[in-house]
Amino acid sequence: MSDCKTNSSKEQDIRELPLTWMRKIITALFILDKDNDGIMGHEDLMQMADNIIKAGNLSGKAADELYEIYRDYCDSGTSKEIVASYSLTNQLLKLWKYKDSPETIDKWTTMYSRIFKVLCSDSGIVTFDNYMIFWNGMNLDKRFAKMQFDYLDTNSDGLLSQDDFVKGILDYGTNTDENTLNRFYGPLINY
Numbered sequence: 001m002s003d004c005k006t007n008s009s010k011e012q013d014i015r016e017l018p019l020t021w022m023r024k025i026i027t028a029l030f031i032l033d034k035d036n037d038g039i040m041g042h043e044d045l046m047q048m049a050d051n052i053i054k055a056g057n058l059s060g061k062a063a064d065e066l067y068e069i070y071r072d073y074c075d076s077g078t079s080k081e082i083v084a085s086y087s088l089t090n091q092l093l094k095l096w097k098y099k100d101s102p103e104t105i106d107k108w109t110t111m112y113s114r115i116f117k118v119l120c121s122d123s124g125i126v127t128f129d130n131y132m133i134f135w136n137g138m139n140l141d142k143r144f145a146k147m148q149f150d151y152l153d154t155n156s157d158g159l160l161s162q163d164d165f166v167k168g169i170l171d172y173g174t175n176t177d178e179n180t181l182n183r184f185y186g187p188l189i190n191y
């Protein structure tokens with residue numbers, strides 16, 4: 001009665017992942033993969049810190065904080081594991097596996113709260129101009145910046161609160177709704 005099943009599906013097949021969620025994540029990974037080796041790695045994220053600093057002409061404490069934010073993200077736990085992936089598929093599957101874990105949510109919340117504070121110079125409010133520091137730092141298409149800003153601005157007062165910004169990235173990373181309009185990292189790549 002022995003039924004020898006092959007053990008081929010140890011890792012989940014990416015074709016089983018929700019398409020829009022996968023497109024969102026591939027879009028983000030593509031934007032963040034600055035050296036084009038197919039993976040969002042430690043060096044890429046440090047480059048991102050650098051790009052935001054340049055986009056915002058930041059210096060001193062704000063610049064140091066940005067390097068530290070991205071360094072902290074790479075340094076420990078689930079996010080360290082995600083950054084240390086060996087292929088895009090591997091990175092995608094890790095993000096799928098960890099996206100709802102309290103540790104990941106906590107990491108993303110902390111990371112983007114800190115980025116928000118840099119963008120608003122601790123004023124508590126991000127204007128569209130402040131927001132463009134992030135958008136330009138990511139080198140995203142300027143034509144889509146206002147659309148995403150308005151999407152994040154839940155009370156439509158033309159300003160973003162920390163909550164708006166952080167909820168935006170958490171929704172982007174975890175929401176599997178096929179019709180989501182969240183474009184945190186710009187227009188979705190076709191996949």
Ligand SMILES: [Ca+2]
Nearest residue numbers: 033037039041
């Ligand atoms: Ca890379």
Ligand SMILES: [Ca+2]
Nearest residue numbers: 153155157159
């Ligand atoms: Ca608002």
